[in-house]
Amino acid sequence: MAPVEVEAQGAGTVVRLGERYEILPGTPLAEFAPLGGEAYRAIDRARPSTALYALLTEPGAPPRTTLLEPIADIQIDTLVRPVAWGTVDWAPRGRRLFVIVFDEPGERLVADGAASFTPLSDEEILTNVLPATLAALKGVFDLGTTHRAVRPTNLFRAGDGRIVLGECVSGPPAAAQPIAFETIENSLAHPMGRGAGMPGDDLYALGLTLAMLLLGRDPVAGVPDDELISAKIARGSVAALLTGTNLPTRMLEPVRGLLADDPRERWTLQDLGIWLTSRRVPLRQLPPQKRAARPFEFEGEGHITARPLARAFAKSPVAAVKPIRSGDLEAWLARSLGDADAAAQIARAVEGSESGNPASEAHLVARVAMVLDPAAPLRYGDLAASLDGLGPALAATFRSGSAATAIADAIMTRLAQFWISVQGPLRPEQMPILKAFDRLRLLLEDRRFGFGLARILYELNPGLHCLSPALEREHVMDGAAVIPALERAATEGRLGEPLIDRHLAAFVAARCKAAGTDWLDQLASPKPEARILGTLSILAYLEGLARGKAGPALAQRVERELPPAIERLHGRTRRMTLRATLSRLAAEGQLGAMLAAVADPVEIARDEAEFRAARAEQASIRAELAALASAAAARPERAADLGGTMSFALASALAAVVAVGTLVVGG
Amino acid sequence: MARRIGTARKAASVRGGGAVPIVLSTVLLIAALPLCAVAAAGMLPAGVAFLIDRSPRRDLARTVAATNLAGVVPPATALLHFEFSFAGALTILREPQNWLIMYGAAAIGWGLHAGMPVLAGMVLEFRARQAEQRLKARAAEIASEWGEG
Numbered sequence: 175m176a177p178v179e180v181e182a183q184g185a186g187t188v189v190r191l192g193e194r195y196e197i198l199p200g201t202p203l204a205e206f207a208p209l210g211g212e213a214y215r216a217i218d219r220a221r222p223s224t225a226l227y228a229l230l231t232e233p234g235a236p237p238r239t240t241l242l243e244p245i246a247d248i249q250i251d252t253l254v255r256p257v258a259w260g261t262v263d264w265a266p267r268g269r270r271l272f273v274i275v276f277d278e279p280g281e282r283l284v285a286d287g288a289a290s291f292t293p294l295s296d297e298e299i300l301t302n303v304l305p306a307t308l309a310a311l312k313g314v315f316d317l318g319t320t321h322r323a324v325r326p327t328n329l330f331r332a333g334d335g336r337i338v339l340g341e342c343v344s345g346p347p348a349a350a351q352p353i354a355f356e357t358i359e360n361s362l363a364h365p366m367g368r369g370a371g372m373p374g375d376d377l378y379a380l381g382l383t384l385a386m387l388l389l390g391r392d393p394v395a396g397v398p399d400d401e402l403i404s405a406k407i408a409r410g411s412v413a414a415l416l417t418g419t420n421l422p423t424r425m426l427e428p429v430r431g432l433l434a435d436d437p438r439e440r441w442t443l444q445d446l447g448i449w450l451t452s453r454r455v456p457l458r459q460l461p462p463q464k465r466a467a468r469p470f471e472f473e474g475e476g477h478i479t480a481r482p483l484a485r486a487f488a489k490s491p492v493a494a495v496k497p498i499r500s501g502d503l504e505a506w507l508a509r510s511l512g513d514a515d516a517a518a519q520i521a522r523a524v525e526g527s528e529s530g531n532p533a534s535e536a537h538l539v540a541r542v543a544m545v546l547d548p549a550a551p552l553r554y555g556d557l558a559a560s561l562d563g564l565g566p567a568l569a570a571t572f573r574s575g576s577a578a579t580a581i582a583d584a585i586m587t588r589l590a591q592f593w594i595s596v597q598g599p600l601r602p603e604q605m606p607i608l609k610a611f612d613r614l615r616l617l618l619e620d621r622r623f624g625f626g627l628a629r630i631l632y633e634l635n636p637g638l639h640c641l642s643p644a645l646e647r648e649h650v651m652d653g654a655a656v657i658p659a660l661e662r663a664a665t666e667g668r669l670g671e672p673l674i675d676r677h678l679a680a681f682v683a684a685r686c687k688a689a690g691t692d693w694l695d696q697l698a699s700p701k702p703e704a705r706i707l708g709t710l711s712i713l714a715y716l717e718g719l720a721r722g723k724a725g726p727a728l729a730q731r732v733e734r735e736l737p738p739a740i741e742r743l744h745g746r747t748r749r750m751t752l753r754a755t756l757s758r759l760a761a762e763g764q765l766g767a768m769l770a771a772v773a774d775p776v777e778i779a780r781d782e783a784e785f786r787a788a789r790a791e792q793a794s795i796r797a798e799l800a801a802l803a804s805a806a807a808a809r810p811e812r813a814a815d816l817g818g819t820m821s822f823a824l825a826s827a828l829a830a831v832v833a834v835g836t837l838v839v840g841g
Numbered sequence: 842m843a844r845r846i847g848t849a850r851k852a853a854s855v856r857g858g859g860a861v862p863i864v865l866s867t868v869l870l871i872a873a874l875p876l877c878a879v880a881a882a883g884m885l886p887a888g889v890a891f892l893i894d895r896s897p898r899r900d901l902a903r904t905v906a907a908t909n910l911a912g913v914v915p916p917a918t919a920l921l922h923f924e925f926s927f928a929g930a931l932t933i934l935r936e937p938q939n940w941l942i943m944y945g946a947a948a949i950g951w952g953l954h955a956g957m958p959v960l961a962g963m964v965l966e967f968r969a970r971q972a973e974q975r976l977k978a979r980a981a982e983i984a985s986e987w988g989e990g
Contacts, residue, residue: 746986788983792990795980802973809965816965817958818900824957825904825950829911832946836914 189262194219195275197228199266205282208350216275218257225278226257230264230271233649234573235345235366236566237272239637242343244317253310254279254330254341261649269647272639279330279338283387287327287352293390296422303329303387304450306337311376312443314342320370322347324379325355326386346566347371353399354392354415355379358406358435360560361399362485363551367559367567374437377446381432382415384425393419407482411435427455436460437549466510472497480511484546488553491539498542499524519545519596537587544589548596554589555580561590561607565634572631572641582627585614622698624679632684642677644668653686654719657765661725669731674709682712689715703738707773710736714769723763732768733760739772744785748777875930879920882934883913886947905950912946915939 189197201215206227216226231237239259246256258275284291294303307324314321321342328340348368353361357378360368386392393415394402405414411433421429428449431441438460441449445456469476470483473493477483487494497503498520508517523541528534540554551560557580559567564581571578584590590611594604617629632638640650640659648659656678663669674682674697683694689712696708710732717724733756740756743749752771759768805812870877890905916939923929933939984990 744987746988785987788987789990792980792983792987795976795983796990798976799973799980802969802976806969809969810962813962813965814958815898816961817956818896818898818904818954820961821904821950821953821957822900822907825907825953828949829907832911833914836918 189264191216191228191258191260191262191273191275195226195228195258197262197273197275199264203227205285206276206278208344211344218275226275227278228273228275229341229344230273231344233269233271233639233646234570235349236569236635236637236639237274237345238343238347239651241317241319242274244319245314245343248313248317250309250313251332251338252306252336253313253339256341256343261651261655270649272637272649272651274341274344276341279340280332280336281330282327283329283331283337284326287325287386287392288395290391294387296388296425299384299387299425300450302335303337303384304446307339307380307383308443308446308450310339311373311380314376315373315443320347320373321376322368322370322379323350324376324383325351326383329383329387346563346569348375349566351379353402354394354397355382357437358403358411358481359549359551361403361406362488362553363558363560363563364567364570366570367551367557367563369560369563369566371560371562372437373443374440377432377440377443378411381429381441384432385416385419385421385429388421388425388429389419403485404482406435407485424453431456464511464513466506468506468510470497470503470506470510480507480513480516480546481550484543484550487539487546488543488550488558491536491555494539494542495535498538499529503542516545533583537583537589540584540589541592544593544596548593548598552584552589552593554584557581557584561593561611564590565631565638568627568631569635569638578627581630582618585611585618585630588615622694623674623676624683624694624697626676626680628676628680629683632681640678640681642675642681644670644675645678650681653682653689653716654721656682656716657713657720657722657724657728660713661728661763664725664727664731669728672705672709673731673735674712682716686715686719701738703742706732706735706739707769710739710765710769710772714766717765724765725763726761727763729760729763729765729768732765733757736768736772743778743781744788745781748781875920875925875927876917878927878930879916879933880913883916883939883943884909886944886951890947890951901951901954904954905947908950908953909943909947912943912949915942 187198187200189199191197196217196219198215198217203213203215206213206229208229211232212230213227214230216228218224218226242256242259245253248255254276256274256276259273261270261272264271264273307329311321311324321339323340323342330338330340332338346366346368347370348356348360349365351365351368355378356368357371357375360371360375363369397405402414408414409417412430415433416429428441428446431445431449434440439458441456448454448456463479466478469478471477472483472486473490475486477486487498504517504520504524507513507520520542523538523545527538536555540552543550543553551558551563557567559581564584568578568581571581588611591608594600594608597604600608614630614633617625617633618627620626620629628641631641637651640646640648640656644663645656645659648655648662650656650659660669679694679697682689683691693708693712693715696704696711699705699708713724713728713732736756740749740752743752755771756768759771884906887902887906887909890909891899891902894901916933916936919939920929920933923932
């Protein structure tokens with residue numbers, strides 16, 4: 175089903191989403207609301223009998239907007255798909271919000287993940303749950319992405335008994351997943367920084383989901399997150415999650431296979447399909463995890479594998495510097511753990527770092543943690559995120575008002591590139607990632623408006639709305655929505671100085687690549703006329719995207735800043751005419767026409783030519799006046815000369831007349 | 842040799858050319874002696890003007906000569922009609938009215954030469970002032986539209 179265009183108006187008890195959908199704020203649907211979220215009854219005016227619900231997205235958690243269209247187009251009835259989405263006025267919160275409308279999938283299979291519930295039989299799992307979830311996941315994987323919200327509380331039973339996998343687009347990937355459903359690597363990351371990951375991450379979550387449904391409870395309910403991670407690392411996920419449980423025998427193999435900690439060992443979708451039809455179990459012989467002959471002591475704890483040691487270093491980076499610099503770690507890696515490559519990498523990292531410099535030492539610890547545990551997320555300072563989770567992690571940091579210095583440092587010091595380098599030989603699919611991070615670094619180095627960390631925020635979060643203070647409550651998601659939002663902000667007096675601030679410039683630069691970069695250069699100019707022309711040119715471009723006039727409040731605000739651009743013209747009459755034209759166009763709210771008037775190249779060239787001609791004429795007049803002044807002294811002499819000539823001419827004429835007259839009269 | 846012949850011919854030609862006016866003047870003087878007497882007496886102011894005018898273009902002399910000549914024409918015409926003889930010339934010169942006409946005309950020439958420079962100065966001054974006003978008005982007009990240059 176085609177999505178609805180983004181435009182909606184609040185209207186009493188009904189909120190309109192485009193022409194077709196209505197949301198009823200008075201009818202909340204708690205059964206479809208995610209934890210801490212809000213869902214409401216929605217109506218499709220073209221299909222009034224269809225049960226729909228609308229999910230409000232949270233401003234701090236950008237939805238996966240790039241997946242909306244592809245998932246809406248999947249023809250699978252075991253996956254909740256979006257049918258419409260857009261931004262609406264949400265009066266109860268006094269702001270605009272992005273909402274997604276879904277078909278109602280039925281009744282939630284498990285209402286509360288922490289409470290006990292009636293377990294499902296292994297037969298139902300095999301005949302209903304697994305086929306349904308496998309079909310849904312295959313549809314998602316075929317799009318080249320992952321679901322990242324596979325858990326019992328996100329499964330529904332339709333009216334016909336069919337199991338339906340819930341939505342996965344209303345927030346960042348895996349942000350709402352309880353830590354038990356995340357692989358060890360992902361659980362080490364901040365919830366907002368887990369990233370879309372790999373299909374294996376969904377299959378891991380499916381493994382625990384199956385176990386929970388079979389047990390009728392969460393086997394690790396009440397276990398603190400940190401303790402659970404430690405247990406998973408120390409004993410492996412299967413032991414940490416399933417010890418003391420009694421799963422049906424025939425379900426043990428798939429659950430263990432799906433919960434394998436090594437991604438190479440974990441069952442794939444294909445493995446699961448084969449097992450479902452033939453009960454054949456895939457066999458994979460993997461080398462055992464390297465264990466040290468003697469433990470490495472750090473902060474009173476002995477570590478015999480590299481992963482827990484890396485985690486301990488990441489948790490205490492200041493304390494980690496000493497054993498790293500002392501050479502103890504290299505010796506332990508080479509002699510006790512038998513990993514000479516890792517020891518050599520750490521030696522190089524130590525050589526490249528600056529002793530006594532806190533930033534350099536934090537950077538060193540981050541690199542050492544990556545060498546020790548390459549599969550773990552990028553951990554640096556208070557940052558813990560996978561590469562594709564950096565965007566949502568950055569959004570969360572911005573939303574909380576914290577300085578995202580760790581993320582900026584990680585990009586500037588090329589930690590992401592180092593993370594890729596420790597994953598083994600460079601693969602072709604990693605090249606675009608490397609290039610992308612090199613580009614991010616260039617964007618970060620640029621201090622102009624439209625660049626810097628704000629630009630990276632919007633580049634990495636396609637679903638994030640503009641966080642400019644004037645527009646944040648307008649929830650602007652794309653370039654076409656900027657002008658109407660600015661008009662409302664101008665009308666309500668919310669526009670600040672400058673009109674296009676760092677966030678708005680970065681947002682537009684990220685979302686409207688076709689607008690080019692000339693306007694960004696102009697915004698960075700020290701000349702006020704260039705800045706306002708840059709502002710006007712991008713606003714005119716955005717007005718074109720909005721397919722309508724900007725509105726008088728915004729246009730008149732722009733007009734007030736235009737005098738420096740008008741003063742570029744030399745001719746007073748031309749300036750007066752332009753002012754009158756701009757005033758009229760501003761009252762009509764026509765930004766594009768204002769730009770055409772103030773930046774008309776023909777008129778500017780004509781003004782310049784006429785100005786040069788006027789200056790030349792002024793110089794000529796000055797020369798003529800000087801010549802007149804200097805000729806004044808010589809004027810008596812000239813008068814004498816001229817007088818002499820005139821007197822002779824007059825005398826000659828007189829003489830001729832008298833002589834001729836006398837001769838004629840006398841004759 | 843050829844150059845010497847050419848130079849001798851040119852000298853002869855100059856000598857011949859200079860002689861003709863002198864001969865003609867002498868014949869005219871003898872033939873029109875009464876008229877010459879009247880003209881000599883009447884053109885005396887022009888002679889004085891030629892003597893005192895030391896300017897390169899001799900405007901005073903030329904102006905006085907022109908008007909003086911115009912003043913001599915009526916007595917000369919009267920001589921031709923009355924009796925073209927030396928006695929007739931004396932009769933003409935005895936008439937004070939003729940002296941008034943001849944010398945008055947010369948005086949008019951003198952006056953013209955004295956007055957015309959003043960008039961020319963006034964004209965030049967007027968034209969310069971007009972040009973200055975026009976230029977200043979245009980300069981103000983340009984400055985108003987394009988600013989001071």
